[in-house]
Amino acid sequence: MATAQVMYDFTAEPGNNELTVKEGEILTIINQNVGGGWVEAQNSKGECGLVPEDYIQVSRFFVIRVCAYVGEEDDDGEWDEEWDDSRSTGGDGDTPVDEDGGATGHNLHSHRKRTLTDVGPVWLYPESPLDCVVADPKKGSKLYGLKSYIEYQVTPNTTSRPVNHRYKHFDWLYERLLEKFGSxxxxxxxxxxxxxxxxxxxxxxxxxxxxQGWMCRMCRHPVISRSEVFQLFLTYNDEKEWKTGKRKAEKDECVGPLIFSTIDPEAPELDSVEVEQRCELFSKFTKSMDDGVKDLLNVGNIHWKRCTGPLPKEYQKIGKAFQNLSSVFNTSGYQGETTLTDALTAAGKTYEEIAQIVAEQPKKDLHFLMETNQEYKGLLGSFHDTVAGHKAAIDKVKEADKMMLAGKITTQDKVTMGKRTSIMSYSLQAEMNHFHSNRIYDYNRVMQHYLEEQIRFYETIADKLKLALSQFTTL
Amino acid sequence: MATAQVMYDFTAEPGNNELTVKEGEILTIINQNVGGGWVEAQNSKGECGLVPEDYIQVSRFFVIRVCAYVGEEDDDGEWDEEWDDSRSTGGDGDTPVDEDGGATGHNLHSHRKRTLTDVGPVWLYPESPLDCVVADPKKGSKLYGLKSYIEYQVTPNTTSRPVNHRYKHFDWLYERLLEKFGSxxxxxxxxxxxxxxxxxxxxxxxxxxxxQGWMCRMCRHPVISRSEVFQLFLTYNDEKEWKTGKRKAEKDECVGPLIFSTIDPEAPELDSVEVEQRCELFSKFTKSMDDGVKDLLNVGNIHWKRCTGPLPKEYQKIGKAFQNLSSVFNTSGYQGETTLTDALTAAGKTYEEIAQIVAEQPKKDLHFLMETNQEYKGLLGSFHDTVAGHKAAIDKVKEADKMMLAGKITTQDKVTMGKRTSIMSYSLQAEMNHFHSNRIYDYNRVMQHYLEEQIRFYETIADKLKLALSQFTTL
Known part of the structure; x- marks a missing residue:
């Protein structure tokens, strides 16, 4: 079920079993081994015929591998261990971790390590994960300075050569990806x-x-990351190539449900009951997770406000109160209390410092916890349409028999529908697994980051207080 | 200027130059060396005469030593050092420090170590400081159980023998001390x-x-601690002794301004201008300190409320949100995330524990800071009358010349007034120094306690978070 996109207009010579096609049109390849530079293809109207090989570009295949469950769970403790160990879930050690956190590159390619699993269909992950760094925002202007904009430098790890993009380019890419892969x-x-x-x-x-976070997530996706439009965005050589590529991408007709024809599950058809169960479980899961994520975001927001508002103000007031008392003590006229007043002033200043630390802390830890959850809130939302589309297809297949009896569709149509739906099921499950695997990685990472920063926070304060304490004389 | 209290009624034999006195009356001793078991005394009406030595009890003298300033400040660094070191300010190392803090015994006897000072008059501190422990509150009842009360066990370090007292006994003691020493x-x-x-x-x-705090402060005071009524309260042997002592104390006529006749400054008269300056400085100081203390109490109260109210609630909510997310993750049906979910649950529980720690922390540190400041708020308030009484006496002395010219007082009266006022000045300055010295000790102690507990607090949380972090797998 490969598809191809027509590169140039071709007009069929009558009587030669040829097919007239137009640039940009999407064809389904029926037989690629006709020979003599020809392939047999079918257009969207169902018409079949020969088309010259050079006039079309056969779409890349996105392969889904089904990782069969092998081995006994209870046989071998190591199995569990390997499984429970999220170490094998994440990217390789070379994954550049942005110092600012959050927007850290990560490419999933670990499923190949996990052959002993029954998670079901997973995407075929690339050998070397794609990654990119979004950095160095620069103000540009056009129309003789009348309009200004910000350009971000995007550097993929594959070329290490930066390309510049404005927000509207990212937006353009998003629209293309949504159109092409959204189903x-x-x-x-x-x-x-x-x-x-x-x-x-x-x-x-x-x-x-x-x-950066969005790009990393796109880079991590084995289908997105290898798509022509995404590669264009990351690696175009000059303005001309970019503009040509843009035009081509905009004309791309292999969009919407047609994307399923570019996906090749290396496995037999799935058990539809199991598929439905899995999908229902996943729907429930995303709903619960959405609630959980929103809850955490809600709590986090309140905590953020407290940590940046009233709490540091209080520490500041405590600090001021200590320093104030120290100043009063200094006016006592009583000798020999400079140690006390100095120490009291130092303690007061320490609490003012603590106020600052407290106020700045959320940016260091809570921020990334919030950003990750914010991102997941979006991700969970974006799943909705995909799942709904799949469900509609399943329902249609269920009605296929009735429709066939009513003469609305042919037996061939029913088979085609079944096959396409099966691919959709494979694809959705690969997506679900992709999601879970990323989720485990992301939450493991962000929780560790949060706790590490929290520990640093409490330790920094303890250290500051120790220094303040040392100024007092021991009793 | 010693005084004596009449123990038994004595009727003068006419013509023998004797003085008729009544039990409880206070006399001023004019000549203690008359011999033959007689002393020459003057009653409050100004009448003089001989009184049998056995019929009266000469009051104890409270000596004020003037610590003269010796040595050059700049000559010798050690001088400064000894001075700045509050180590010599506090009680001795044996002072029992109550584990619950706050109500810790402390007796000032360090002024003798401080001979190189010009703080001015200081009380003569006892060789071994008095201290006591208030503990073991027990419910008692009387009238066949109709009325119940709480009895506290008070154990002085001098006898190590506990005596029992109800709150109303403390109140009785307070009234006696106020009446007798309040001036x-x-x-x-x-x-x-x-x-x-x-x-x-x-x-x-x-x-x-x-x-306990109040008793310690009383124990620390060299005049109070050696008074008969205070000793009675701490060391009575049986109910009978207590009741007899109570009656006697209630009949004590050496109260109010008469207390000054029991104070013996071992020094010449003070420079009245300097005295007034010192007093004014002190009044300003107490006013400022009162403001500072109230400010700290205010801030502390707000902080207390936050730490016991909204803040732990937030930590609890964060904890619940983590645990909630962990539960959701557990329903994913995706294998191999038990490490993450277990760790996430542990992190959630840790934040619930932190909530508890935060909520309980103020009792461990802020409490004592607040109590000490609360105590000082009271102390500063109680100084007001003493300072005002002194000021009135000074003003009267200033008017003495005018009054003498107007024939309202005699030259002798003027001299007596001057001497008494001088003793008041000595006494007030000894009190001021006592206050400052205690203040330095108390604030040094309470600040250290506060910081120590704060450090423990932050370190405990950091440790708990480290434990939680260790449950996540390293990336």
């Missing part, structure tokens, strides 16, 4: 056009961070 | 009859702690 792959929304942050600099930083 | 020594109020604390147990604990 099979939930495409998370781009970061909001309006991000909170009163200052332009803060706004740009936040947007960059979120674009 | 010279600011007597801090007893803890409120109504202490906050909803539960009886909590109430009793709090009252005991505050009674």
């Amino acid at each position: 099979a792959v939930p495409i998370p929304s781009l970061p909001d056009k309006q991000v909170t942050g009163r200052f332009e600099e803060e706004f740009i930083k936040m947007r960059m961070e979120r674009l | 010279a020594v600011p007597i801090p109020s007893l803890p409120d009859k109504q202490v906050t604390g909803r539960f009886e147990e909590e109430f009793i604990k709090m009252r005991m702690e505050r009674l």
